[in-house]
Amino acid sequence: MILGRMVGTVWATRKNPRLENFKLAIVRPYFWYNPSHDVEHVIAVDQVGAEVGQDVLVCVGQPGRWVAGDSRCPIEASVMAIVDSVEIERGTENAPVAPFALRSRFLPTTLVRVGDGGSTARDAGLHETDGGTP
Amino acid sequence: MKLCRVVGAVWGAKEAGSLGGRKLLAVRPVAVASGHSPADISADGERADLQDGIIVALDQLGAGIGEYVLVAHGSRVRDLTLGPGVPTKDVVVAIVDSANIDLDLLAEGGAS
Numbered sequence: 001m002i003l004g005r006m007v008g009t010v011w012a013t014r015k016n017p018r019l020e021n022f023k024l025a026i027v028r029p030y031f032w033y034n035p036s037h038d039v040e041h042v043i044a045v046d047q048v049g050a051e052v053g054q055d056v057l058v059c060v061g062q063p064g065r066w067v068a069g070d071s072r073c074p075i076e077a078s079v080m081a082i083v084d085s086v087e088i089e090r091g092t093e094n095a096p097v098a099p100f101a102l103r104s105r106f107l108p109t110t111l112v113r114v115g116d117g118g119s120t121a122r123d124a125g126l127h128e129t130d131g132g133t134p
Numbered sequence: 135m136k137l138c139r140v141v142g143a144v145w146g147a148k149e150a151g152s153l154g155g156r157k158l159l160a161v162r163p164v165a166v167a168s169g170h171s172p173a174d175i176s177a178d179g180e181r182a183d184l185q186d187g188i189i190v191a192l193d194q195l196g197a198g199i200g201e202y203v204l205v206a207h208g209s210r211v212r213d214l215t216l217g218p219g220v221p222t223k224d225v226v227v228a229i230v231d232s233a234n235i236d237l238d239l240l241a242e243g244g245a246s
């Protein structure tokens with residue numbers, strides 16, 4: 001799963017029949033892992049009713065199709081949850097977690113920093129820049 | 135899925151038989167966070183900023199150059215739309231009427 005901010009919506013009439021009745025959200029990930037084409041957005045099917053501006057959890061891959069309710073729809077990602085709050089240990093939020101985190105200070109609106117900031121990204125295990133699992 | 139703009143078409147005089155003469159499009163992903171893209175994206179509107187790099191996607195919907203499309207990636211997506219055995223991993227799954235992006239939400243350092 002990835003954590004991102006819903007920044008927009010997409011409307012399409014001519015589309016694969018299995019995409020009918022899906023609300024499509026444009027999500028900008030905060031922390032990406034192993035992006036297939038190194039893009040800085042992902043279009044996710046939203047069935048939980050997220051609104052533009054909210055932080056969301058997005059599930060990528062086959063589980064995203066299960067969440068969408070039709071395991072045969074040609075989608076890549078689904079919104080799984082609307083995030084109330086994210087806690088990250090102080091000092092690790094700017095760690096090089098992913099390519100886009102490296103380039104930006106784009107951080108969750110719901111971010112809460114905890115701890116004393118004495119530890120490093122390495123201690124928190126957040127230093128991986130490639131691979132990773134959903 | 136990615137929001138992309140169709141920038142061209144690709145034809146092959148000789149191509150894998152399993153492609154079956156299907157239409158191939160050259161697309162580029164929209165750089166939503168570049169800071170220069172318009173808030174409202176549609177084929178008639180102001181041009182969106184695009185990311186570097188071209189993806190060649192197979193199109194069954196009949197998208198034209200200049201239109202915005204959603205391109206899905208992966209072998210599962212290919213199996214579900216075209217059936218197995220088609221040698222592509224990128225498929226056009228929707229032609230976008232319009233997309234709206236809240237540019238304020240893309241600002242860096244959204245949290246203090």
